[in-house]
Amino acid sequence: MASSGTRKRRERGSIVPEDILAGAFAVAERDGLDNLSMPELASHLGIGVTSIYWYFRSKDDLLRKMTDQATTLLQDRLPTPTDWKPEEWQEFLLAYFSTERASHQDANVLTDLVLMRTSSYSIPSTHRVYRSVERVLAYLVEVGFAPRQAWQVFSALSLYTRGFIITERTRRVNQTPPLGSPQLSLIDVDTMPILTELITHHSAMLDMADDESFEFGVRLALDQAARVLEGTTS
Template sequence: MAKQATAEKRQRRERGSINPDDIIKGAFELAEDVGIDNLSMPLLGKHLGVGVTSIYWYFRKKDDLLNAMTDRALKQYVFATPYVKADDWRETLANHARTMRKTFLSNPILCDLILIRSALSPRAAKLGVVAVEKAIENLVEAGLSPEDAFDTYSAVSVHVRGSVVLQRLYDKNRANHGGPGDFEETMVIDPDTTPLLAKLKREGHRMGASDDQNFEYGLECILDHAERLISAR
């Protein structure tokens, strides 16, 4: 949950004593407290102990700063995700997907920068492409056609990102409004009219939720389909 958008004022730095790396590092620190949405140049200046003009010298507007943060977050993300191997494609691709999801769920700032706004970053499209190319190459080596390898990796990526963004929106709705986090929580399930739904809900099943059970089911469906395609070839 994002805290109130305030920052503790530090001792004032000397003029010219800050650089872009200091600013980006400080922006990540501040975002941990107030969230990306509430991050502002004046707050960041107070957090760093500099005048806001010192920040504008390097980043003319907030979007420029967010782009720089996104680029750094993408490098961190690419480094953290494991490779897909041809000789054990199913297990390594599944591990790749689970690690991506775990990384984003454990770091809301990474999620907001990469999954929600990375398309706005001019350099974001260039980062991570080599890793994706290698993953698809290894799926081709494992027996998929280039087209099927591309579609399989794309489906896994969409599945991971969709699951994480749904969870992030759920958390934001709960934090901002204190009410239902998703549509399932607003559903009225009457055992008399929808006995099957009532039974499954009692057993812990959740419709449209980004929980582990739904994520694993979808992931296994994608992997099973890929395995059938390899067998057919």
């Protein structure tokens, strides 16, 4: 008789690929993607490891399928340009990249799969992402940007957003707090008067990775993009 701490093994043939993928995400969220292994996944699911290999030939194959699912999830969440009027392009881009950032918050496995392990992308996943980019570029060209300008606007905002996401991911891993009164002991008040003033009176505004800071950076880029557009259409 199995002890109460032992997971009861499933009957042979009772597992399906969707169950394995769900289990893989659960184990990766718990232990980290680097520590995801076929034996640990089998133990989590209560099956023999050969049942996993029946559907997934290797861990790399499993990671590709996980990346397929992660990219589909992200792409399904992003706003579609066809739902926005041309004159709303700035608000669309703010919504697009804000949604991308929000999708990664507290979703370490999604970030690792989509942004950190791009070698795990399958051809279908790559095409899915490129089609999404193509739709945004087509929308910006319709607005009035030249194709090269549209690409530069999109890539600048994309790189900014991804940097923001990875910064937040790193901070979660290292449990690094934003600047605030606890960090005053690290500041030399005689040589750092501006930081001292900001931390003392405006500590809530010194988080480099908060909602306000993210939107401020996006709108700076959008203001420059608007000037480029004005020069193109004038």
